[in-house]
Amino acid sequence: MPRQPALALITTGAALALLAGCAAPPHTQVRTVVQVAAPAPVVSVYVDPPMIQPEPVLVDVAPPPMLVEVPPPPPMVQAVWVGGYWGWQGRWVWCAGHWMAPPQMGYVWAQPYYEHRDGAVIFIAGHWAGAGVAFVPPPPGLHLSLQVSLDGGARPVGPAGVFVPPPPGSRPGLVVPAPVGTPPAVVVSAPPVVNVGMRVTNNINNHNVTNITNVTNITNVTVVAPPAATANGQAYQGSIPAQAHLAAALPAVVQARAPRPAYTPAPAMATPPVQPAPARMRAQDLPQPAPMAAPAARPAPHAEPPLPSAAPAPSQPRPAEPRVQHPEPAHDRPHAEAQRPPAPPPSQAAAKPAPQQPTHREHGPHDKEDPRHGEHHGEEAR
Template sequence: MRPALRLRFTAAATTAAITAAVSVSALLVGCAAPRHTSVQADVRVAPGWTPLPTPPPPPPPAPVVSVYVEPPLVQPEPVLIDVAPPPMLVEVPPPQPFPGAVWTGGYWGWQGRWVWCSGRWSPPPRPDYVWVQPYYEHRDGAVVFVSGFWAAHGVAFVPPPPGLHLSVQVAIGGGVRPVGPMGVFVPPPPGSRAGLIVPAPVGTPPAVVVSAPPVTRVGMRVQQNSTINNVDVHNTTDVRNVTNITNVTIVAPPGTTANGQAYEGHVPAAAHLAAAMPTAEHAPRAPVPVTAAPASNAPPVPMGRAQPAPSQALAPPHQSQPQPQPQPQPQPVAHDPHAQDWHAREEQRAQSQDRERREQRYEERNEEKARAREMGQANAQAKAQAKEQAKERDKEHEKRKRQQEEREREEGRVHPQQ
């Protein structure tokens, strides 16, 4: 090869090698340090746009309305309500003012909405009358309610039958539907979640759950222990005989109470004893009633003893405690001209019903006596007829016998005795 060609080939090979080396170096540098691209965006907000407003907090619960009620002397008619009663309130009874006084009230009643029927000591309106606790039943997503009342001795409470047709009453201010199993119940303990119900036997005072912890889920129930002035219930409609129960047991499984712990407590079945038990801290308390206490709160005065002065008459339980900030009271319901003679009408109706029952029992006894006399006369006549028929049969038998003997004598087959 010529020298000039050799030098030209060598220079070309060297140039190619250098170019390849530079390319490889650039590739390696690009892999080791990638380039970063900066992007700038100009965001413009359309005129008139405003951020969404924050939703308002839920409205506070409606204030509790506390009233004094005058219980009727007969079982009132049931009502069907769309929402459940609120949780119970704490209302500690004062000491019993006189022997025989009965603690009535202290439960949720119905006056177009759930109102707190304040408790008080009252004498029975008549001898042998007993206090019947209010009745709550969860039925088809609504609440069947019968308020507390006075009942004559021997008159049993009759639960509303399942086939009874009732129109649903809508609560003023709304509320929460009942949450829990179907059947008889009492409201939940103070501070519980609204709408929850606590299954309980018929006749259980609602105050038995006041000392129990608040619940947030379904599961708490009241069990019947021993001997509550109650009825023997086999289901919600089959009421048998009356018993005397002194204790009830409240049971709640884990996860149902506010603290998540299981609970089991034994509570007196008497309403005033159950309401006086220690309660949970910060439990809601019943407010002062907005109506005047009925005048029938005083004990009966024996014959020959002077009536105490008006200043010594029994005061409502809340008025016996000092009020640091007295509030003006609304117009008492007792001054309503349409309600002044309500108690008198109830008394008259109860007397009329008692008179009708006595007359009915008297007529039934007279009818039984008349039936007995008729049956006795019928039996005597039957005996006389049977006796006469027996005599006739005997006479007929003797007659046939004599005729037979005469025929035999005539035929000569039988000789007469000498």
């Protein structure tokens, strides 16, 4: 009897072990990996800036972080560094920087305009402005149709108001509040940011992140960021030149180089400022050559009127025209046609006077007297 409980216990344990092995399969570890889509390739274009302020556009996503584009030496004193910023062409494209002479005297370069408003971005491209023409920001109640980016992107993150894109290598979507007219290149040399907090000011004591004071004759601007905003966790403060070409030439923390566009314009030296084209003169307005001196006309004899061949030579050489002569009776002029010398060529007609024709001829027995000849002598007698 004592063996039966032990055998029953062994049998029960074996059955439980068998059931446990069938019911509980080996544990499988599952890892979930989330991959962030890589940003779209940068499209670099060359833009010929307009000569008036363009119309604003409303975009659903923020411009990407800035890129590094070091300007070459200026080709001329009056050259202006234009471009070097993100522009809108159905997607955010890099408007390549280049030197350019102002199109007309007195024109100045107006920086691009970015504004964070109602969760979207209002953008106005950089352009030339005439002398005394001030930039007009979009009014608060302006209604625009929202344009959706073809390449996607990040929604704007940061305070509402005017801004510039973040430094190279920053978190996409962040905006850096800045005054109106600030060149976007002022943040190229700043450290990348991963959180809201970086701003550009005219005065280090001004902490208003929605500052929209115009940057016109200011030599430097100040870029500041708290430790919580930068990628390295350190506070940043830097005085940056307010001129775009000087700010873009500073060494960058992240070398995110801008690609060159497929089309590169000729150097600015080859395209000087536009000058008015000379007026096109019509043919009748062209100066005429001085007329040649015509030979002195000799008085015609009183015996008979001047013959057609004795007309004065024209002031300018003309090609000879065929002359139609009407046949005359043979008895009227028996010797006139035989004695008349051949007409000189056109080139000689202007150089020397026409040969003198005989003053009168003898009347033959059959010649008829011209009735006008008698009238001429009658007038003389009177």
